[in-house]
Amino acid sequence: MPHLSLRNISKSFGEQDVLTGIGLELPAGAFLALLGPSGCGKTTLLRLIAGLERPSQGSLWLDGRELAGPSTFVLPEARGLGMVFQSYALWPSMTVQGNVEFGLKVQGMSRSERKARVAEVLATVGLDALADRRPHELSGGQRQRVALARSLALRPRMILLDEPLANLDAHLRQSMLAEFRRLHAATGATFVFVTHDQDEAMAVASHIAVMSQGRIEQVGTPETLYRRPKTAMVARFISHGMTLPVEVTARDGDLCRTLLNGQVLGLPGSAAEGPAWLCLHREDLTIAPAGQGHIRAEVLGQNFRNGRYLTHVTPQGIGADVLSLALDHPVAQGTALHIRIASGWVIARDGGTPVASQGAYLTERVDA
């Protein structure tokens, strides 16, 4: 039985459809990242799970219990979840201790138990020394920890986080990501984490749901999304992916015979015969000796990144504008390069139907 199950959920605000036909199943203990560009409906989906919004259609189940459906609606008060808000939403009239303790008081926990639990949670997030401060006396990172501690104190089955790192600087973000991973492992709770930053998602999530314009484009492990994107949008969104328009002339077992720039390549993919996208990452492109390689291109410019030269080139004759690859040495602007495609993944272009096949990646069901 899946832990969290969203069945054909839609949500509209008045005329505007914000979510359409969302289906998703998640095993217990997963760390799901909801990833997508701004305005695609991530926050709305998270608030639906929390019970802060009511779906216009569809149903939502948690551990076999229907939380929202055509005739049911469990209020957020009664769902027993934890949530960390983007603005943190700390209660300014209470101290750090008070913020963390409030939920325990609501549950009627005894004073001594409460004290022990608060101390334990504050120690977990490293805030023991600041228990008596008010929220306005804390730094952004400290507030973030209080918000986290507040949601951990009740030991919920599931914790929802809405862009919890958006207001932090890059360095702090890295250490908080590590913290999230640690807490996820330590508590065993399911985490659902909203972000529009794919690096963040790749860094922490066991599962990623890529959203676009109110739909889920694809759900899968980070590796699945990286290696076998289902749509061009996912391919481009994950790890600076690139897509080239190609033609699949035939399928050859698991491989697609792919026509690119007058040459035929055998590449793995899900596309049937017809127009297709070849999905590439920087790592898939290498330099070939002159006269060899699959694409000819001219260097546009370079930046030095992570010890290598990230090189942007304009390919010739293949209908794509810019490709990027990492080189070990600097190259002058305007140099002609020969590029070899070492690997890639071929998907159907608009209208084309993907070949129903093997991999679990083609369904939106994700098994642990």
Next chain:
Amino acid sequence: MLPRMFGGSDAGNGERWLVIALFLYVLLVSVWPLGQVFLTAFQPGDDGRPLGLMADTLTARATGRALKNTLVVSLGSVAISVGLGVALALTVGLLRMRARAALTFLILMPLIIPSQTMALSWIELFGSNSPVLRPLGLAPQGANPIYSSGGIALVMGIEHMPLVFIAIRAALSGLPADLVEAARIAAIPYPRILRSIILPILAPSILAGGLLAFTAAVGNFGVPALLGIPARVPVLTTLIYQRLNGFGPEAAGQVAVLAILLTLIAVAALLLRSLLTRQLRMPMSGSGRAFVAEHAAPGWAQVTIWAVVLMIAVLPLAALTMTSFLPAVGVAFSATNVSLAQYQAVLGNDAVLRAFANSLWLSGLCAAICVLVAVPYAYLAAHRPGPLLAAIDLMVEAPWVVPGTVVALAMILAFLQPIMGVSIYGTAAIIVLAYLARFLPLVLRPVTAAAQLHDPAQDEAARIIGAGLLRRLGQIFAPAVIASTVGGAILIMMTAMNELTLSALLWSTGNETIGVMVFSLQYEGNSTAAAAVSVLSTLLLFAICGLAQLLSRHLPGNALPWQNG
């Protein structure tokens, strides 16, 4: 589950019940009583003609006279309010001068001082025994000239002048500096800039302020009661009062018609005002920088403005205070006969002490209940808006918009008969109900405004951890709006403690208020005692302000009405 109209789609049942409870409360306290006025006014006449009562009352000579007086006196007072308000606002707003804050405070003072105290002060100032004018040889001989239509218009004009002043100051503070600078660079002389650039921009605000002053004048009871009744200049509010006093509830029908007439005039002015403000609002396209006065006021202007302000805000109160130190009515004031006899007398008088006690607990109770209504209302309005709540929003405003006399009459009509065996007519409860209806907006508005700034996520965060509605209201929401709640509650205390309009019609023996006490002492001819009670009540008012000031140090933000500029 209750239907969605009672709250937003994710609202729990607690929220929905709360909306229903608030709706019933407003229905009972505001809508139903005011509705009685209409039902009564539209009754058939004695002979059964439809709308006969209305026809009879409207054609009566007394009605015509009161209507004419109301309009004449109100228009006269508006002329004074606008003239004074414009002159003062332009001088204070456009010229640089010393002690501007003190000046502004004095200009706003007539708004804080209750009507009956204002009227009494002017009576003492212009009496033949005037402690201020007589030593100067300026006291009028014979009859006091303030007992006249002109006198009523003057005192009401000064009392409502701050409404115009505030409207213009607000408009001036939004005047883009570059409009004036552009004119100066074009070498346009100052008087011309004022006439052709600044005044046209201010015109809508002047009109709006004037209409507000008109509504206030039409509904004013304290001034025409103290000045107009002796002078035999009846206006609609005092005619209603005299009819009810003379004939008792049998006059209710006629009086209801008068009340409708009064309401129509007041509401028409307010509607016109909101129409004008929408139509005439001038889209400003200047740099964001607001105009700042840099021209120092010439000496003569400073002397004039201080003289005017002393005349309208200080001299009358001085006359009142000096009168309260006289040993007996009719004695002329001099340094040798200053006495505390009046204070000894009133402080030894059980009825006076009871009036102070009554006003204190009535206004305190009213403030407390209004807070208990306003906080949940503001919470729902900010976090769970719905159609029923929007309806409540319209309804709560009604008893504040219509003249107070109409609200008092509404309470009489609604609660004259016992309801389910309980009669509250002739008890303090009817005064409390009237206060609750009339003064609720004073705390509701600021709290609702503060609630709009409350981050909804704070409430949602509390829901997620399982906190129920009452807990969220009490422990998350209330602390967030505490400052404006306290500010509104103090405003209610200050207003209700000194009101006369409602209690003049609703008081009963044992349930007198301070206003009623001042009014009856003056009516009995004991003007020195009336002066002493007025001075004491003004001191009490200042004491409450001071206490609030002390209290506000422990509150976040600018809690008090007078701290927001």
